[in-house]
Amino acid sequence: MADFVVGGAQMGPIQRADTREDVVARMIALLERAAVAGVEMLVFPELALTTFFPRWYAEDRAEFDKYFEREMPNAVTQPLFDRARELEIAITFGYAELTPEGRHFNTSILTDRAGRIVGKYRKVHLPGHVEHDPERSFQHLEKRYFEPGDLGFPVWRNAGVVMGMAICNDRRWPEVYRCMGLQGVELVTLGYNTPSVNSQKGEEGLERRLFHSDLSMQAGAYQNATYVVGVAKAGVEDGHHLMAGSIIVDPNGVIIARAKTEGDELISAACDFAACRFGKETMFDFARHRRPEHYGRITSQSGVVLEV
């Protein structure tokens, strides 16, 4: 069973005016710091290459295709892959994906320690809305610019560990961790861009938002006996504040590393993946304890059915 140092590369804001080259240079700087810290697996945020553009409304969606990547790696990101390979650090990061067929996804990829892409995930739980919503204090148009992911919740064995990916709002959904838990996941990696204020409830500010973020990841970790690494893009981005709070959670649901800043910052923790075994073999020995015959609603209905 593997035992290595996992890192989270929290990133400060990426302004609209920043170039992807600027951003990749920052990511490589974080990778260098990670190498010094002995990190073997490094997690970058969601949409790590650009500003969080779904906060703006574009009448013509195609106007925002400039924020999407048509291939990965591409000319701009190749230096990141090269440096990761040289440093023998597996990485995962998020980006907006535009497929050859013209489909748009909020995507993350996973590489092995040789810099090869071994996994791809497309965000399933897109928050927000499709049309401009004047009721909100700001827009959150992920449902406008992306389609929901079509790849499910796969896992991969990478560096000896069973890994899966999620993205941002996915972390609030227990189904996500469970689908991976049912495949024996030992490390769930996820990145996020989360406004520090609820656009529909102004009084729900930073403290409460951090609490909800922690709570969801800690419960997902504990209830599936897996490590979870959640990494933010944070700080004031194009005038909008994104929460930080990047954390590494152990299979007991305990936070073992936490970012202190809202900028580019490395967090890391030595993970003993054998520690996943205890939970998986006792309290959460799914084969002995789960009762799918009573869980039917979880897959047979998406919304609430009020019968009483």
Next chain:
Amino acid sequence: MADFVVGGAQMGPIQRADTREDVVARMIALLERAAVAGVEMLVFPELALTTFFPRWYAEDRAEFDKYFEREMPNAVTQPLFDRARELEIAITFGYAELTPEGRHFNTSILTDRAGRIVGKYRKVHLPGHVEHDPERSFQHLEKRYFEPGDLGFPVWRNAGVVMGMAICNDRRWPEVYRCMGLQGVELVTLGYNTPSVNSQKGEEGLERRLFHSDLSMQAGAYQNATYVVGVAKAGVEDGHHLMAGSIIVDPNGVIIARAKTEGDELISAACDFAACRFGKETMFDFARHRRPEHYGRITSQSGVVLEV
């Protein structure tokens, strides 16, 4: 939308030597205190009428039928129902149920404010084991003395609120809250008898056990925008320490009441059930955001399937 005070009637230990009459007298005393506090719905623990007998091994299971109730209400519990009706307090409590067909369940019932039983739940997630396990520091033989519940996770509208029940170990399983959440639940009630030390991991003591208990209930509350009330039978029972930590959690996952002792203790909180709406209509608007087409494993497999 209803708005009333919910109470948790934490109970101290029930020794083997205690009679059910002794116990019902304590429950009625808690009910009286609840009435003074303005409680309209009161939650008692799991197996509220007896000691937690699954900690002992009986070669002949029938030897423990003495801990089971053959009807509910019965002569011993009728005064509890009567007093609840007079005080107009809806109640829920757990007991060991022996059916006319000879089946054994770990059960809880729910009454309306007129003292009528309106709902029954049978514990689905039985922890522990069937045969004597010499590796454990003490036994946890729920799988020996009970069969898994056969009623699923129903909800009822009671006192104007959509309520559902769970029991003890059920609280660690996100499927439980979700099945009720998909029926619009606004109040999940549950009782527990939880040893304060993990029988298979001695160093996992009280603090960690309380953390796991809180974490599971808080996540279940937040992710389904529901109140959750978890109520312990606590203290040193027949030489075994049970954790306390009874809590009431709001739909934000925030703990709004917590027991301070390990004895008979009333906790209560004014619950504004309209507060469930915000989560149910935004972040956790299931119809808009859930994607059951990707959740298939949750119902198609019970145990882990390792494919990588």
